[in-house]
Amino acid sequence: MKLSGAEILVECLKREGVDTIFGYPGGSVLQIYDAIFQQSHFKHYLVRHEQGALHAASGYARISGKCGVALVTSGPGATNAVTGLADALADSTPMVCFSGQVPSALIGNDAFQEADVVGITRSATKHNFLVKHVEDLALIIRQAFHIATTGRPGPVLIDIPKDISINICEFEWPEVVNMRSYQPVTQGHPGQIKKAVRAMLACQRPVIYSGGGIMNAVGSASLLRELSHALNAPVTNTLMGLGGIPYDDPHFLGMLGMHGTYEANMAVSHCDLLIAIGSRFDDRVTGKLEAFAPDATIIHVDIDPSSISKNIHAHLPIVGDVGVVLKQILEEIARKNGAPDAAALALWWEQIAEWRSVDSLHFEQLPDSPIRPQRVIQAVHEITHGNALVATDVGQHQMWAAQHYGFRKPHRWVTSGGLGTMGYGLPAGIGAQIASPGERVVVFTGDASIQMCIQELATMYQYRLPIVIIILNNAYMGMVRQWQEMFYESRYSQSYFDSLPDFVKLAEAYRGTGLKVDKIEQLDSVLEQAFAIDNGRFVLVDVAVSKEENVYPMVPAGAALNEMVLS
Amino acid sequence: MRHTITVLVENEFGVLTRVAGLFSARGYNIESLNVAPIQDKTVSRMTIVTRGDERAIEQIKKQLNKLIPVIKVEDISHTVHLEREMLLVKVAACSDSYDALLALAESSGANIVTDHIDSHMIIELTGKAEQLDKFLLALTPYGIIAMTRTGPVGMRRDAKGFSLG
Numbered sequence: 001m002k003l004s005g006a007e008i009l010v011e012c013l014k015r016e017g018v019d020t021i022f023g024y025p026g027g028s029v030l031q032i033y034d035a036i037f038q039q040s041h042f043k044h045y046l047v048r049h050e051q052g053a054l055h056a057a058s059g060y061a062r063i064s065g066k067c068g069v070a071l072v073t074s075g076p077g078a079t080n081a082v083t084g085l086a087d088a089l090a091d092s093t094p095m096v097c098f099s100g101q102v103p104s105a106l107i108g109n110d111a112f113q114e115a116d117v118v119g120i121t122r123s124a125t126k127h128n129f130l131v132k133h134v135e136d137l138a139l140i141i142r143q144a145f146h147i148a149t150t151g152r153p154g155p156v157l158i159d160i161p162k163d164i165s166i167n168i169c170e171f172e173w174p175e176v177v178n179m180r181s182y183q184p185v186t187q188g189h190p191g192q193i194k195k196a197v198r199a200m201l202a203c204q205r206p207v208i209y210s211g212g213g214i215m216n217a218v219g220s221a222s223l224l225r226e227l228s229h230a231l232n233a234p235v236t237n238t239l240m241g242l243g244g245i246p247y248d249d250p251h252f253l254g255m256l257g258m259h260g261t262y263e264a265n266m267a268v269s270h271c272d273l274l275i276a277i278g279s280r281f282d283d284r285v286t287g288k289l290e291a292f293a294p295d296a297t298i299i300h301v302d303i304d305p306s307s308i309s310k311n312i313h314a315h316l317p318i319v320g321d322v323g324v325v326l327k328q329i330l331e332e333i334a335r336k337n338g339a340p341d342a343a344a345l346a347l348w349w350e351q352i353a354e355w356r357s358v359d360s361l362h363f364e365q366l367p368d369s370p371i372r373p374q375r376v377i378q379a380v381h382e383i384t385h386g387n388a389l390v391a392t393d394v395g396q397h398q399m400w401a402a403q404h405y406g407f408r409k410p411h412r413w414v415t416s417g418g419l420g421t422m423g424y425g426l427p428a429g430i431g432a433q434i435a436s437p438g439e440r441v442v443v444f445t446g447d448a449s450i451q452m453c454i455q456e457l458a459t460m461y462q463y464r465l466p467i468v469i470i471i472l473n474n475a476y477m478g479m480v481r482q483w484q485e486m487f488y489e490s491r492y493s494q495s496y497f498d499s500l501p502d503f504v505k506l507a508e509a510y511r512g513t514g515l516k517v518d519k520i521e522q523l524d525s526v527l528e529q530a531f532a533i534d535n536g537r538f539v540l541v542d543v544a545v546s547k548e549e550n551v552y553p554m555v556p557a558g559a560a561l562n563e564m565v566l567s
Numbered sequence: 568m569r570h571t572i573t574v575l576v577e578n579e580f581g582v583l584t585r586v587a588g589l590f591s592a593r594g595y596n597i598e599s600l601n602v603a604p605i606q607d608k609t610v611s612r613m614t615i616v617t618r619g620d621e622r623a624i625e626q627i628k629k630q631l632n633k634l635i636p637v638i639k640v641e642d643i644s645h646t647v648h649l650e651r652e653m654l655l656v657k658v659a660a661c662s663d664s665y666d667a668l669l670a671l672a673e674s675s676g677a678n679i680v681t682d683h684i685d686s687h688m689i690i691e692l693t694g695k696a697e698q699l700d701k702f703l704l705a706l707t708p709y710g711i712i713a714m715t716r717t718g719p720v721g722m723r724r725d726a727k728g729f730s731l732g
Contacts, residue, residue, distance in 0.1 A: 123592050130580070305629050310626060
């Protein structure tokens with residue numbers, strides 16, 4: 001079968017099982033867009049800016065567990081995509097991005113809409129390719145999906161010069177992908193598993209610290225819970241790992257790290273065994289490295305060997321897929337038929353109960369006083385019964401959502417953790433809604449973040465995505481302001497907005513519904529109204545929250561986890 | 568501490584940039600880097616000399632392994648190994664200095680590649696880095712016009728190969 005490069009791309013996506021792609025056309029990808037026009041295997045969603053395409057693909061991937069796919073044109077199309085690639089790399093999101101490139105003969109000539117995209121994206125991707133011959137295209141696409149979705153997942157970019165998309169060759173589908181230089185380990189080393197289980201059964205004060213790896217190893221969340229129950233061990237999640245264990249499971253300590261709970265951070269600081277599973281000891285988690293889990297033996301399970309002993313030395317490293325390794329660990333526990341020291345654990349839980357009683361996330365909402373942002377998150381939890389798919393932007397609202405929404409299951413929470421990309425929320429929410437059309441999607445955002453990708457409201461309208469957007473509007477870049485207050489003597493340099501748009505009118509201009517809440521007594525009724533609207537369009541609720549609220553608890557940058565500021 | 572790392576990579580477009588980019592992006596230093604295909608032309612072998620404590624070197628090895636076209640990585644510093652480097656040096660020559668230069672080259676085991684008695688000669692020397700340093704020092708009084716070094720290549724002394732498997 002003779003096909004053009006563009007037709008090969010379409011055929012390969014079909015065979016990879018792709019049903020959804022996000023993109024934006026342009027000169028170098030016209031041939032590909034023409035092939036897309038003539039097929040019906042997958043749906044293309046048009047965004048309003050390439051950054052949106054990548055974040056939407058990310059939201060889609062995180063909710064569906066599939067590989068996100070994006071398509072952008074050369075030059076500015078591709079450079080606009082870079083933030084989305086870097087975001088996906090930091091958060092290990094499986095994604096394949098196709099970028100158009102100027103014709104092969106013009107590469108290097110400073111041609112119109114030319115950029116060295118392979119060069120620019122090298123450090124923002126897990127891997128990237130420039131296609132030099134149309135005959136190579138099918139294999140490259142196959143390899144790209146393989147690389148993006150296996151091992152530690154991540155974004156892969158394929159740069160396709162325009163002539164490659166036009167050139168014709170015999171199409172051959174590579175049935176298997178075998179790369180001698182890329183063979184991720186999935187099974188944990190049996191000797192290490194034995195040692196780890198011995199440590200788990202011998203310890204007195206265990207903590208399980210799990211992260212986004214639980215999301216990427218589909219199905220591993222139930223194994224995580226099983227392990228926690230088998231060991232009677234408390235579990236704390238990273239920002240990316242929320243939903244790894246149900247928030248209302250008695251073993252759950254909440255999130256750890258900079259804005260983690262008191263009990264999570266104290267437990268990590270005092271444990272004698274830290275079981276890290278699919279988490280990477282990020283600086284926002286560890287605080288001061290020398291004081292992190294100082295008395296603990298550290299077991300670290302991760303698919304990426306370079307994450308192990310990067311920041312914190314792991315005494316018992318286990319390289320492997322966290323789902324596979326968890327299964328191996330549970331089998332070994334069953335085989336040994338051992339049980340942890342019940343008396344020691346009783347004391348440990350007693351201690352944890354004491355830390356819990358500090359109730360570090362507590363806040364009070366007084367009537368006739370400004371709306372507390374935490375209360376807004378809580379109210380949305382109540383009205384959605386904690387069952388919404390939640391996407392966020394970056395900043396204070398993100399931390400409050402992480403602390404107060406409460407997730408029962410994995411793949412319900414989409415946020416930019418590693419790169420911290422403002423502008424992520426709206427497009428990620430779009431991806432989430434498309435991945436799961438029947439479910440309620442809520443985007444928590446701030447008055448600053450939403451303006452970074454606000455053009456995607458048009459995408460929401462175009463595809464009639466009934467997303468509820470909640471702006472926690474404090475008329476500040478809240479997190480910047482908080483740090484300026486705490487560490488720069490309240491010199492609010494450039495963090496104040498005195499020219500915010502009228503978000504209600506803006507929502508209406510984009511053909512959605514805009515609602516406003518100024519007073520606490522309106523909050524519940526307006527939210528009810530927002531969630532009751534059933535016209536297939538997005539609803540934006542602009543909530544004026546107390547302006548100078550800070551996110552607590554907080555471990556100041558560089559401090560130890562047990563040096564938390566509670567309020 | 569100085570470490571010599573050998574790397575097998577797919578012999579493909581851009582792989583050198585990926586390796587070099589990794590070192591600069593993560594703040595590791597490269598003292599020297601040498602790369603050329605091996606007998607199987609689809610594979611290149613690199614010798615990278617770098618400095619760092621054990622932890623940094625461990626990360627460098629892991630990060631190298633993480634690059635998709637990297638097939639195999641070994642730090643040969645802890646093994647019994649040898650390193651050789653090649654030097655080409657162009658030195659000013661005249662009838663007065665000619666014999667002395669010839670003698671110096673011979674005693675150092677260097678080859679004269681080109682000689683123009685009345686203007687310059689080009690000398691080639693392969694050896695350990697220190698040998699090359701010493702030789703260059705000895706040549707300095709004669710007037711070094713230009714020089715280039717390959718940076719070391721290295722391999723283990725034992726019978727073990729460094730193959731794809």
